[in-house]
Amino acid sequence: MNLYTREPTSDTLGVLETAALLRALTAGLIAVDDFDEAVAELVRIAGDVPEVAWCGFTTLRAGEPAGVAASDPRLAELDDLRHGRETPAMTAIARREMIIAQDLADDDRWPGWTERARGLGVRGVISAPVDVDEQVIGAINLYAGSAGTFATRHQLTAMLLAEHAGLLLAAVRDRARQAERAGERAGALLGESVVGQAVGVIMTQRGCPAPEALEVLRSAASSLDIPLREVAERLVTSVSRPRES
Known part of the structure; x- marks a missing residue:
């Protein structure tokens, strides 16, 4: 034993x-x-x-x-x-x-x-x-x-x-509070004309909902290390520029 x-x-x-x-x-x-x-x-x-x-x-x-x-x-x-x-x-x-x-x-x-x-x-x-x-x-x-x-x-x-x-x-x-604040921030961003336009472009290109499109935009801003608004402006400008024949 x-x-x-x-x-x-x-x-x-x-x-x-x-x-x-x-x-x-x-x-x-x-x-x-x-x-x-x-x-x-x-x-x-x-x-x-x-x-x-x-x-x-x-x-x-x-x-x-x-x-x-x-x-x-x-x-x-x-x-x-x-x-x-x-x-x-x-x-x-x-x-x-x-x-x-x-x-x-x-x-x-x-x-x-x-x-x-x-x-x-x-x-x-x-x-x-x-x-x-x-x-x-x-x-x-x-x-x-x-x-x-x-x-x-x-x-x-x-x-x-x-x-x-x-x-x-x-x-x-x-x-829950953090998610609510994030939602409010996302809503405010989507309310901005240029960001909203950029999100619309991504939604059209990818066939995804607005939150996912906004996340794509945020990811691009993080990768490029530039402000979200500037990324949005570049995207909107690029798609609105007349194509060369």
Whole structure:
């Protein structure tokens, strides 16, 4: 027997499972630039936490109605704030701390919510606050189908998920803002007469849409190391110059 070989403990397996979960979450959200799509992917992936029956996410965005998503559509209705703000998620957000209910049958903190939750088969919940940016906060909610399911490792997983999700969702919002600004810049460029004309020429020559034609123009400007407007002027001049007979 090798005295230096030990069987993996449940704690070790929990760490490995959590690491795999965070990797999957990163892979799932790293290329997304739509916030709602990212949240939907988040709850789908987090719903695979061992012994967790469902996962939900509650979002509060400045100036907008609260948003909810869940790995099971029925659970999205559970945290819809039109039913009231007395929920584990809102408590976690308000207190900025993790909230745990091991057995909803013995918990009277959110009477209305608990009644709806138990009707949906929820017996326990962990809600962890998620900080995204100055405009968005939320909570990730892990639901158990049996009382007493949650152990220390589930609390640690919820904490790590919340921290990781906050970073990833902040990056998603940043990418969306960058894409919006790029679109505005492209719109402004297309609005310029000579650039718009040059884009029209490329669209005609290549049979491509305006964004692709603009990208061709930008690539030419970068390769030649001259301003975009000058490249556009050269192109328009070249096609408008009378051909020699």
